Amino acid sequence: MTVLLIALGAAVGAPLRYLTDRAVQSRRGSAFPWGTLLVNVVGSLLLGVLVGWPAGPAVSALLGTGFCGALTTYSTFSYETLRLSTGGHRLLALANVLGSVAAGLAAATAGYAVARTLIG
Amino acid sequence: MPEPFEPRTDPDVDLGVPADRSELTTRPATVLAAIAAGGVLGALARAGLQHAVPHPPTGFGWATFTINTSGCLLIGVLMAVLGHLDGGPPLARPFLGVGVLGGFTTFSTYAVDVQQAIVAGTPGTALAYLAATLLGALVAVALGDAVTAGLLRRAAR
Structure with missing residues (x-):
């Protein structure tokens, strides 16, 4: 059952990352990877809420391990940083690293705190 | 033999690459x-590893660290191979890159693990995990890309 819930969450999360990335890129023509930053921050926020709540095993499997896990990505983040760096955008690469880690951590902290406060 | 590497930044989808731009209209x-x-395969592999090597909130998340660094090594390898093949089979990047490796690696678990280590009162572990994952991932992706591209160049000569 857990396996099925993880699979279901991932089957939605991974395509949603792709579609979000496309939508963001079609609106912003910049070299900075806003789309990946957005999915990573939103996924970190949601996972923070789930952990702070705390969600039961079924909801954690579906939304946490499955959806948030597949929506967010470290591989895309690291590859984009590499390409920015080797493509002459050293400053953007650094901004991507610092911005992603700071925003992801802030989002996880905010999600956790909000869930704790609301459910208490 | 010229290097047919694409000027791609985003391995998920890069609207600067014509094939990426058209793929969702030709066969969405x-x-x-x-x-x-x-994504399902990658997520299940991640869940299996995390289940096999669990860690307390005060501990170093070895499973997720290994998942994220190995996934970054593999995206470097994959994109170098696909770049060498002029993009490769049309579904290779969506399935292997966006799906398997994107679903395997996770930023949300990374961020929440760091946050949980801070909440648990072990900021040293939080900082070590934060920095080790970041450095490990960046070294891994650069290594995967450079070694693969180098090998392919040598093979092509």
Whole structure:
């Protein structure tokens, strides 16, 4: 059952990352990877809420391990940083690293705190 | 032999690459299904590793660290191979890159693990995990890309 819930969450999360990335890129023509930053921050926020709540095993499997896990990505983040760096955008690469880690951590902290406060 | 590497920044989808731009209009269902299927496989592999090597909130998340660094090594390898093949088979990037590796690696678990280590009163572990994952991932992706590209160049000569 857990396996099925993880699979279901991932089957939605991974395509949603792709579609979000496309939508963001079609609106912003910049070299900075806003789309990946957005999915990573939103996924970190949601996972923070789930952990702070705390969600039961079924909801954690579906939304946490499955959806948030597949929506967010470290591989895309690291590859984009590499390409920015080797493509002459050293400053953007650094901004991507610092911005992603700071925003992801802030989002996880905010999600956790909000869930704790609301459910208490 | 010239290097046919694409000027791609985003391995998920890069609208600067013509094939990426058109793939969702030519066959949207196939592309999205390939991404979903790959994402399911990657997520299940991640869940299996995390289940096999659990860690307390005060401990170093070795499973997720290994998942993220190995996934970054593999995206470097994959994109170098696909770049060498002029993009490769049309569904290779959506299935393997966006799906399997995107679903395997995770930023949310990374961020929440760091946050949980801070909440648990072990900021040293939090900082070590934060920095080790970041450095490990960046070294891994650079290594995967450089070694693969180098090997392919040598093989092509």
